[in-house]
Amino acid sequence: MxxxxxxxxxxxxxxxxxxxxxxxxxxxxxxxxxxxxxxxxxxxxxxxxxxxxxxxxxxxxxxxxxxxxxxNPLGLGAPEFTRRVLTNALGESKARSMLAKVMPGKQQTSGIEALKWMDPGAVAELLEDEHPQIIAIVLASLDEEQSAQVLVNIPEPVRSEALLRVARLQVIDPAAMEELDKVLEKQLGKVRKTPPRSVNGMTSAAAILNNVKADVESELLGALKEADAELGEKVGELMFVFDNLMELDDRGMQRLIREIAVDSLVIALKGVDDRLQDKFFNNMSSRAADMLREDLEAKGPVKLSEVEAAQKEILAVAARLSDEGEITLGKGGDDFV
Known part of the structure; x- marks a missing residue:
């Protein structure tokens, strides 16, 4: 009950x-x-x-x-316990460097933490006179939804340049973080020395673009490809993943299914979320859905690389149908009238 x-x-x-x-x-x-x-x-x-x-x-x-x-209560508070022990044992400066290695991605500057609570428009205003590299570091450090809202409030051509630099980020070096803290010191009065931090810039750029409107996305992705074609293509691939097919309406899903080879679909659906499998099943005839379920059950273990290849093949078909206006992918842009 x-x-x-x-x-x-x-x-x-x-x-x-x-x-x-x-x-x-x-x-x-x-x-x-x-x-x-x-x-x-x-x-x-x-x-x-x-x-x-x-x-x-x-x-x-x-x-x-x-x-x-x-x-298990032993796991609760473990990161904070580790931080305290290393700080007491090594001192604050050495502990920060060690924590960056043993707890990657968990170290955050007080300045960045303060920005998380700020309105995106206020963050954009704070950054408007800063170098695009500083803006890129901030965008890669914030939540992608907030970063997207900050980005759309930054004027061109700085906006496109900042996204390009986000996509190229791999490691944020101490000098860049020191510069960031100087910027935040002037605005927020907070400074803290920080160690290098690994980031996946292309993933960050793709996540940011997935959270802006369609017209802004198209503009920024086009500028990114113009500045660096290979990087732009990789970011574009990361923006559209197999789970995005959940966003297709029933008509679009049925159109896509008609273009897909059954053998490819069986492999692509191996190990995916039940909701996505059901999305395919529900847009087939009962007989076709039953046969696909039987094929999935009968199919033995499949290499992850084969699953990813099959999914990429289906995504390419979906992208082609989208370009041809047959289906609608991704977020909406302008309103319909």
Whole structure:
């Protein structure tokens, strides 16, 4: 009964109900450990909850108790414990360098942390007179949704140049981070020496582009390909992955299926999310869907490289159909009238 009572709530709503259930003081302490994006989503969920029954509150708290009971307490707080031990043993300067090696991607400057809580327009204004390399480092360090909103507020040609530099990033060196901290010191009064940090610039650039409007995406990707054709192609490939086919409407999916060889589809669907498999099944005739399920069950283990090759082949077909106007991929651009 408890599970049924909480079944209609989204993850953010369940978190909101939990926080409302534990009281203001405990909820405040918990939210201090959340990322800005998490706080925003839970805050929106709290505002959207018009009426919550006692059964729903009990269901959420019971589910939390069950999940918490399954956790091994030894793993909780391990990153912070590691940070404290290394700092006490090596001193702050050496510990920062060591932490960058043993906990890659987990070190964050206080300046970047402050930017996460700022309005994207304010971040763009703060960066408007800075070098494109500094802007690129900031964009690669923020959440991709916030980075996308910051990027669209930066005027051309700096915007395209900054995205090009994001895509080329591999390692953020200490000198660049020092320069970034100087920028933030002037605006926020916060400075902290930081070690090198590995980044995947092409992935960051693709994620940023996936979060801007279609017309801006087309403009920026075109500028990126013009500046560096090979890099632009790689970023474009990273923007469109097999899971994106979930965004196709039923008509588009049916059109795509007609262009795909069954053998390729069987391999491409190996190991993918059940929801995506169902997306294909639901857009086939019952007989074709049953045959595909049987082929998937009968198919033995397949090399990951073969799965990726088959998926890439299908994505190429989808891209061609999109270019021909047969199907619609990705985000919307202008409104229809």
């Amino acid at each position: 408890a599970d049924a009572a909480g079944a209609g709530l989204s993850g953010a709503q369940r978190a909101a109900v939990f926080l409302l259930g534990v009281g203001e003081e405990s909820a405040t302490a918990i939210m201090r450990h959340m990322e800005p994006r998490e706080v925003q989503r839970i805050g929106e969920a709290m505002a959207s909850l018009s009426s919550i029954s006692n059964e729903q509150v009990e269901a959420v708290l019971a589910a939390f108790h069950e999940d918490a009971s399954a956790l």
